[in-house]
Amino acid sequence: MIARQLCKALRRTYMLSSELQYITELGGQQLLPVSDGHISFSKRLQLLRDKAHAWFKFDIHSFEVIFIPVQFRTETQVSIVNGHACLWKQDIDSSTIFPVPRIPLQQTIERDFSPDSLCSIPKQIQGNFDVLNVHIDPVQNLLAIVYIRYIRNGGLVSDEKYYIDLVALDGNEAHPQAAGRTLFFSDFKKRDIFTTKIGKIEGLGKHIALRLQPRTPLHGGASRWRLQVWDWQHSTTSKCIISGHIIDPDVDEIDMCFLRNDRFLIITDELKLYSIEGMSREPQLLACFLLPVLSMNLRCFTQTDDIAHAQKQALQVTWISDPEHRLLSLETRSSELYFVISTRIFFEPEFVDSDGPAATIPWNSWGPSNTRVFPHEFSCRLGVSGSRAVYAFAADDTEVNDRGDSIATEYRLHLMDFSPSAVKRHHQQGLGRIVNEPSTVENIQTEQCITTSMPYVEVVSNRTFGNGEFIEIWLDRDKLYLSRDHPELVGPSHLLMKCDVLNCFSRMQKWIDLK
Numbered sequence: 001m002i003a004r005q006l007c008k009a010l011r012r013t014y015m016l017s018s019e020l021q022y023i024t025e026l027g028g029q030q031l032l033p034v035s036d037g038h039i040s041f042s043k044r045l046q047l048l049r050d051k052a053h054a055w056f057k058f059d060i061h062s063f064e065v066i067f068i069p070v071q072f073r074t075e076t077q078v079s080i081v082n083g084h085a086c087l088w089k090q091d092i093d094s095s096t097i098f099p100v101p102r103i104p105l106q107q108t109i110e111r112d113f114s115p116d117s118l119c120s121i122p123k124q125i126q127g128n129f130d131v132l133n134v135h136i137d138p139v140q141n142l143l144a145i146v147y148i149r150y151i152r153n154g155g156l157v158s159d160e161k162y163y164i165d166l167v168a169l170d171g172n173e174a175h176p177q178a179a180g181r182t183l184f185f186s187d188f189k190k191r192d193i194f195t196t197k198i199g200k201i202e203g204l205g206k207h208i209a210l211r212l213q214p215r216t217p218l219h220g221g222a223s224r225w226r227l228q229v230w231d232w233q234h235s236t237t238s239k240c241i242i243s244g245h246i247i248d249p250d251v252d253e254i255d256m257c258f259l260r261n262d263r264f265l266i267i268t269d270e271l272k273l274y275s276i277e278g279m280s281r282e283p284q285l286l287a288c289f290l291l292p293v294l295s296m297n298l299r300c301f302t303q304t305d306d307i308a309h310a311q312k313q314a315l316q317v318t319w320i321s322d323p324e325h326r327l328l329s330l331e332t333r334s335s336e337l338y339f340v341i342s343t344r345i346f347f348e349p350e351f352v353d354s355d356g357p358a359a360t361i362p363w364n365s366w367g368p369s370n371t372r373v374f375p376h377e378f379s380c381r382l383g384v385s386g387s388r389a390v391y392a393f394a395a396d397d398t399e400v401n402d403r404g405d406s407i408a409t410e411y412r413l414h415l416m417d418f419s420p421s422a423v424k425r426h427h428q429q430g431l432g433r434i435v436n437e438p439s440t441v442e443n444i445q446t447e448q449c450i451t452t453s454m455p456y457v458e459v460v461s462n463r464t465f466g467n468g469e470f471i472e473i474w475l476d477r478d479k480l481y482l483s484r485d486h487p488e489l490v491g492p493s494h495l496l497m498k499c500d501v502l503n504c505f506s507r508m509q510k511w512i513d514l515k
Contacts, residue, residue, distance in 0.1 A: 016299030
């Protein structure tokens, strides 16, 4: 009797407190609050719930259309970050950034620029360097340019030097928070030098990481990949370096991604979890998570800058997704599979002990309950942001190709929410379809089956698409972006479409119906 009365009193206290409900809702959606004392908790709570409900309506018949500039419609590196489209085309040394769409009263960045013109290279040697990659971060107003300088002796390349320049994205000067305009690499050993490298650059907060990898193997055996991490706000140098062997760059692709400001993954045919202890020493290996595939040629996708912005009555509320409860997606080209993995597994004390030796963890001990594996059937990648993922799965219609295989002719977008609040809304309000039964896919490389069971709630679009009708999918906080060919334009022209899940139902913006 006393316990029942206590429970009623606690529930009454909870129902009368918008702050407690807001904190609970954030936890259920796996979000963390960003302090904003000017907005009442009741308004924050209402907006947070409105956004969660909007996803379950998932109407994709209404979009705003944004045309990509002609010069960026082929062979262009494209990313969607903080409501901005960031494009870089290496062969013409040209980049552009613009908001999608243009929203009044919101700080945005829009400019065209040539990355090599921003590099701090003396004019007399400007013919002896190449830009390898760029990292565009509108959240921090940061442009990081990776370039290589060739040292020649008698016309022949005798050495190479690598640099990263840090520039304010809305100007041409050094970034005001950077320790210096240029980040310097620790010296390569002579046997590690090769004349052509590709580099992937990643950033999260104060850290920037660059992974260098050969395009072709060295004569006589394996080459080496190399990864270096800088605290770019406090130093221009670093000894935070790891490296490893690679036999064939065309097959053994190495990737990396940040999980939190002090942890990152190296992805090969296994997942190696590292901790950043400081810039004066190499990262510490915490654990090695085995995968149920052989050579993978993996690519990792995850959103780490997903600070959610929303406007209501001219007020702005912000929150971020919890880094310990995000999703990351691994694309396995050789096995034609997508792994959707909860990052919580990389923070579990059961598997990760920073004080002890690094453990090797079998797939069956960590994988099935913390992942979902889907066949890679559609022409574009699976999009992830926070605790949500979206992908196109085959509808009912199929046809037989020349080899006698049945292939799908139409696809539907499936939005999948892996957060506890989605499961709660399903049980309380019947929103979405809960998927908690195990699913099994075949690894075509080994002909073995992989079974996974991480629960989620899904909503399926009522609109179908043909295979190849759109090229890419992005989730960026509360918006869905699709890139597709335009049927009325000649050549490989693309357009970018944006669907804001909240505004498209409140009709706060003008939409173009593409049905």
